[in-house]
Amino acid sequence: MTRTMLAERFYADERKITLEELPIPTPGPGQVRIKVAYCGICHSDLSLIDGNFPARIPVVTQGHEVSGHIDALGPGVTGWSEGDAVIPSAGRACLACRNCRRGNFADCLNLQLMAFDFDGGWAEYLVVNATGLTRVPDGVPMDQAAILADAVSTPFGAVVRTAKVHLGNAVGVWGLGGVGTHIAQLSKLAGAVPIIAVDINDAALERATRLGADFAFRADDPDLLAKIEQATGGRMIDVAFDAVGISATTAQAMKTLDVNGKLVSVGLSGQEMNIGTFNEVGLRRKQVMGHLGYKVQDIAMLAELVAYKRLDLSESISAVVPLREVERGIKMLESREGNPIRILVQP
Numbered sequence: 001m002t003r004t005m006l007a008e009r010f011y012a013d014e015r016k017i018t019l020e021e022l023p024i025p026t027p028g029p030g031q032v033r034i035k036v037a038y039c040g041i042c043h044s045d046l047s048l049i050d051g052n053f054p055a056r057i058p059v060v061t062q063g064h065e066v067s068g069h070i071d072a073l074g075p076g077v078t079g080w081s082e083g084d085a086v087i088p089s090a091g092r093a094c095l096a097c098r099n100c101r102r103g104n105f106a107d108c109l110n111l112q113l114m115a116f117d118f119d120g121g122w123a124e125y126l127v128v129n130a131t132g133l134t135r136v137p138d139g140v141p142m143d144q145a146a147i148l149a150d151a152v153s154t155p156f157g158a159v160v161r162t163a164k165v166h167l168g169n170a171v172g173v174w175g176l177g178g179v180g181t182h183i184a185q186l187s188k189l190a191g192a193v194p195i196i197a198v199d200i201n202d203a204a205l206e207r208a209t210r211l212g213a214d215f216a217f218r219a220d221d222p223d224l225l226a227k228i229e230q231a232t233g234g235r236m237i238d239v240a241f242d243a244v245g246i247s248a249t250t251a252q253a254m255k256t257l258d259v260n261g262k263l264v265s266v267g268l269s270g271q272e273m274n275i276g277t278f279n280e281v282g283l284r285r286k287q288v289m290g291h292l293g294y295k296v297q298d299i300a301m302l303a304e305l306v307a308y309k310r311l312d313l314s315e316s317i318s319a320v321v322p323l324r325e326v327e328r329g330i331k332m333l334e335s336r337e338g339n340p341i342r343i344l345v346q347p
Contacts, residue, residue: 006323007020007061010049015049032074032128033125034066034086035068039063039067039344040151040342043333046330060118064150065147066088066090066120066126067087069083069086084135087136087146088132089296089299091114093105093108094111106295122323122345123323124347134296134300135300137303138307140307147313151341153298153302155179157291157298161298163289168191170193170232170238172241173197174241174252175198175244176197176201176208178341180241183243184211185212195212196216196228196231198219207339215231235258236257237253241266244269246269250275254274254280262289329344
């Protein structure tokens with residue numbers, strides 16, 4: 001008799017989700033099967049459901065922030081054993097584009113994304129390539145391990161790789177939800193000072209100051225620019241992160257930049273960017289940079305930071321819902337119930 005598992009399924013044509021019993025997948029060559037411990041609910045998952053993110057395949061199991069234990073090894077897999085606690089990478093190189101042919105798999109031009117191009121972790125089991133797995137160190141809780149594979153690693157990539165934040169940088173963060181809160185925490189680890197949080201949610205601002213921001217200002221404060229100038233001693237912002245991704249936040253963040261300042265866009269939307277005049281950008285040598293994703297090795301670095309208690313993610317797990325109640329978790333994130341950083345699904 002075929003063994004089955006419970007899994008969420010998203011149907012693109014009708015934009016609906018269901019819970020179904022599916023055959024437990026068998027790992028192929030170079031693959032492992034993971035028994036899922038936790039899987040995050042991300043805004044990009046919601047964007048697929050509401051149509052803001054175009055569907056890649058007709059039917060898919062969602063969820064791309066996974067932690068779990070290896071349940072079975074496919075042919076040819078070495079270096080891993082059943083029972084190992086792991087975090088799979090959410091990306092899979094196509095192995096066919098010009099970058100992959102040159103060995104630059106991290107910059108694959110046709111990167112396949114878990115939960116968009118192949119089945120993800122809102123299920124009891126999933127199959128992934130063994131290449132790209134990260135071992136979960138002792139002392140790292142499995143719920144916190146799950147969110148390393150996007151909710152924390154994408155901010156890490158934005159702070160360390162794209163913005164290259166360093167000691168003494170004045171950093172501003174617009175939008176202190178899950179991504180923005182982790183950007184503030186990681187900017188503090190990178191040595192930024194001061195760190196200024198900007199949002200319209202007072203609870204999010206209070207949390208940001210508790211987790212690393214030096215100042216917290218409301219985005220609708222008419223004296224915002226003057227307050228940022230005072231907070232930075234007149235030098236303004238070296239690196240501004242827009243974790244919202246709308247015209248209003250981009251425009252506001254650009255106005256706060258110092259000469260040679262950088263605006264790093266991490267939030268995504270279909271709106272047009274508003275970055276000011278050519279004179280303002282050119283004469284002050286302002287830079288605008290987009291950021292998406294992370295490198296696989298970033299997950300391992302973050303796991304070590306958690307293990308050594310340099311990075312505290314204990315407040316990042318806002319709620320955990322059973323897989324059978326995944327729709328409730330989606331609605332909690334949509335309505336921002338409890339001002340969540342991350343809501344997890346537990347099969």
